[in-house]
Amino acid sequence: MAELSLRVVPLESMAFAPFGDVIEIAGRDSYWINDHTCRRFNDLARIDVAENEGRPLLSVFEASPRPLPFCIRSLERHPLSSQAFFPLEGRPFLVVVAERGAADTIGALHAFLSSGHQGVNYRRNTWHHALIAIGELSHFLVVDRGGPGEDCEERALEAVVWVTSIDSPR
Amino acid sequence: MAELSLRVVPLESMAFAPFGDVIEIAGRDSYWINDHTCRRFNDLARIDVAENEGRPLLSVFEASPRPLPFCIRSLERHPLSSQAFFPLEGRPFLVVVAERGAADTIGALHAFLSSGHQGVNYRRNTWHHALIAIGELSHFLVVDRGGPGEDCEERALEAVVWVTSIDSPR
Numbered sequence: 269m270a271e272l273s274l275r276v277v278p279l280e281s282m283a284f285a286p287f288g289d290v291i292e293i294a295g296r297d298s299y300w301i302n303d304h305t306c307r308r309f310n311d312l313a314r315i316d317v318a319e320n321e322g323r324p325l326l327s328v329f330e331a332s333p334r335p336l337p338f339c340i341r342s343l344e345r346h347p348l349s350s351q352a353f354f355p356l357e358g359r360p361f362l363v364v365v366a367e368r369g370a371a372d373t374i375g376a377l378h379a380f381l382s383s384g385h386q387g388v389n390y391r392r393n394t395w396h397h398a399l400i401a402i403g404e405l406s407h408f409l410v411v412d413r414g415g416p417g418e419d420c421e422e423r424a425l426e427a428v429v430w431v432t433s434i435d436s437p438r
Numbered sequence: 439m440a441e442l443s444l445r446v447v448p449l450e451s452m453a454f455a456p457f458g459d460v461i462e463i464a465g466r467d468s469y470w471i472n473d474h475t476c477r478r479f480n481d482l483a484r485i486d487v488a489e490n491e492g493r494p495l496l497s498v499f500e501a502s503p504r505p506l507p508f509c510i511r512s513l514e515r516h517p518l519s520s521q522a523f524f525p526l527e528g529r530p531f532l533v534v535v536a537e538r539g540a541a542d543t544i545g546a547l548h549a550f551l552s553s554g555h556q557g558v559n560y561r562r563n564t565w566h567h568a569l570i571a572i573g574e575l576s577h578f579l580v581v582d583r584g585g586p587g588e589d590c591e592e593r594a595l596e597a598v599v600w601v602t603s604i605d606s607p608r
Contacts, residue, residue: 289538301499315494315495326482328461354579358527398472398475407463423466
């Protein structure tokens with residue numbers, strides 16, 4: 269089986285835009301609430317969970333760290349909903365997504381490193397790898413969908429891909 | 439004006455149940471996902487934001503710390519929706535809610551201290567104080583409602599209430 273390698277770049281909203289939202293406050297607009305004691309960074313992700321009588325689920329994922337270099341063998345996508353992850357310990361984690369290829373196949377892969385103060389919200393139907401925590405057991409707040417219908421499709425890659433180098437993140 | 443004082447107790451799901459959900463993983467059921475690399479603590483809060491064409495908003499609040507003892511002068515409630523807060527730095531914060539009094543007034547107040555690994559989800563129409571961060575500038579992931587209609591009612595207390603002692607939290 270062929271093996272490819274993939275370069276990791278820092279997570280940045282413009283580069284991630286084809287795949288979903290980067291949930292972060294750096295560089296974002298906000299406004300004062302609560303008698304000027306609090307700034308609200310409003311509506312940072314497009315939560316898309318209402319399809320087919322869906323409702324938002326708020327959950328916590330407790331993820332074991334993955335070894336680096338890390339091998340990507342399969343991806344998943346959610347045809348009915350977005351899925352948002354935010355790290356609860358400020359710890360960097362790896363985000364692997366793919367372009368949509370011809371005839372609905374998995375296209376080119378991209379790997380991003382969250383600073384630990386950034387979450388992601390995968391757009392509906394974005395091919396992505398399951399959660400990849402790094403270094404230590406890590407917790408994430410997750411907003412996705414509950415409701416009827418099959419909302420997870422998993423597919424093996426034709427060639428495994430190694431996540432090797434991480435470009436000087438920040 | 440009269441002044442009362444209020445005792446703070448550790449946040450605990452049974453005691454908080456009349457006001458909403460405690461969002462936490464301690465003592466909760468979970469199940470394995472992602473090839474046994476991750477535990478999912480599923481559906482920890484009843485997100486209730488669909489009324490009157492509402493949609494879920496995912497936001498970040500950046501809250502300045504409040505001095506202790508802290509004076510409670512007014513509360514607010516959201517007639518169309520729940521509102522969930524989860525701390526992003528693992529730092530304790532104060533949760534002040536009130537029972538619903540006779541003829542829709544503000545009833546008895548209760549104060550709870552989150553461990554920093556617990557969030558809260560105020561049930562629709564629960565009287566609560568605005569976010570009370572403690573010690574340092576603190577960030578919270580917030581899930582509430584966007585959409586038409588007036589969804590915030592604020593009311594002054596008849597007597598200010600001082601949050602004074604914090605019972606040995608844990």
